[in-house]
Amino acid sequence: MTLNTVAHLNFRGQARAALEFYQSVFGGQLTLATYGDFGMPTELPDATKVVFGQVVADNGFRVMAYDVPGQDTPATPAAPTTRRENGTTITEERFFLSVRGETLEEVGALWERLAEGATIIEAFGPAQWAPAFGMLSDRFGVTWILDVAAEYVPA
Incomplete structure (x- = not known):
């Protein structure tokens, strides 16, 4: 049996932008599916949000992400606590x-x-x-x- 651990990031309306950015940094193939692609009526606000997304690169980089439905992030993320x-x-x-x-x-x-x-x-x-x-x-x-x-x- 082979296992892989992949970080799955949860966003609030920014998953598409984040995954596109990570693809620009690390390369690889971007895959996106929206709530609308999975049958949500297109007139609903979450229909264009990402329900499944990932970047997979030949160099070993992998990340997954989605948008939590019904929630949006403020324009700027909170200051890091680290x-x-x-x-x-x-x-x-x-x-x-x-x-x-x-x-x-x-x-x-x-x-x-x-x-x-x-x-x-x-x-x-x-x-x-x-x-x-x-x-x-x-x-x-x-x-x-x-x-x-x-x-x-x-x-």
């Missing part, structure tokens, strides 16, 4: 999305695109445990950790 202090992460969030790559060039390029419109929590740069690490809350309020895998040296 901060870095003295090398530690202080947060009230239940999860972060983590992206780890093999080279500084590949992860740095993803960081630059994902950081557009984001709140930087920890700037992308060298860390004690990795060649590079950074943390941000993107324009949709999702907190991401990006890092470059450290070379494993057996003890």
